[in-house]
């Protein structure tokens with residue numbers, strides 16, 4: 215029986231995770247399996263209940279499951295907490311402890327939502343890209359990281375460090391993914407200034423011969439920030455280091471029209487229950503949205519689609535993943551939408567109503583006829 219660890223987290227996290235679980239429950243019968251959900255605590259929720267942003271025992275339980283699904287962490291209630299105990303530390307801890315080295319963020323603009331993008335329709339209508347961000351190395355983890363005061367004033371230092379094997383494993387994964395898509399890889403760095411980026415580019419160039427069937431290009435991160443807005447449709451798989459990926463994925467998410475729509479996967483090297491699958495933690499890319507929490511106004515599509523990614527990457531059930539992805543796309547195309555993407559003059563539905571409609575499309579035989587390609 216596939217076991218799925220559930221970290222509902224804070225703010226709108228529990229609301230959107232409830233809808234993702236509903237969608238997974240709606241398809242589980244078709245797999246011939248029953249999913250076991252294991253509720254665990256992270257972020258402010260864990261701080262309030264156990265005094266830590268995540269307990270080691272919950273990290274272990276999540277690691278022993280086949281995959282984990284997470285809502286979001288953080289919020290104003292914990293803003294004054296000391297840095298080592300902040301809700302976000304729970305996320306960094308579990309990523310590091312479970313070796314979740316590659317963060318995959320597909321960005322695909324649904325035809326029905328092309329008008330919702332802040333960019334012109336002709337710029338976004340063909341966007342179907344996948345950003346692969348290195349997640350456990352780089353400046354967010356490098357030591358020393360500290361600040362101090364001297365006679366000359368306040369100073370601070372963070373350390374950006376990468377080893378070649380850390381670069382190689384994420385670039386290799388990105389190449390493998392490019393092979394299953396349109397065969398193009400864009401590696402993003404700042405090699406005109408940073409030593410770590412020079413090493414990054416060197417490793418990519420060493421691997422590119424092995425993946426000669428994939429077209430490889432290098433782009434500097436500052437230029438990439440412009441290309442993503444001017445011509446995002448030209449990209450297929452984009453691979454980059456932790457901090458550049460953090461910034462570029464948020465930029466890319468704007469293309470889709472709402473941050474509530476996009477899923478993500480953080481994958482490890484641990485082989486999953488089926489050939490070709492890996493252990494992963496799946497979460498919508500949005501945060502805990504304190505302004506929406508408890509109001510039933512959050513868009514659960516990103517969480518539901520994260521559940522679909524989980525089926526594909528960790529449980530080896532791509533047909534069920536497609537079923538959910540198609541249902542989400544059909545529901546949105548039919549005009550049933552949460553407030554963030556609602557059509558003018560059409561009443562928005564609640565978080566739970568959107569989830570119910572996805573379940574209806576998933577379970578109704580023959581309901582899903584309109585195909586829109588998943589983004590990975």
Ligand SMILES: NC(=O)c1ccc[n+]([C@@H]2O[C@H](COP(=O)([O-])OP(=O)(O)OC[C@H]3O[C@@H](n4cnc5c(N)ncnc54)[C@H](O)[C@@H]3O)[C@@H](O)[C@H]2O)c1
Nearest residue numbers: 286287288289473474500501502503504505506512513554
């Ligand atoms: N991975 C995570 O858990 C994660 C990621 C980002 C931010 N955060 C935390 O979340 C809290 C709020 O951060 P923020 O406001 O910068 O980012 P946010 O993503 O929570 O919200 C940004 C904006 O997007 C809207 N939004 C977010 N999710 C939505 C959804 N599903 N449907 C409709 N609208 C949605 C919000 O209402 C808000 O206007 C902070 O404590 C931050 O640290 C957590």
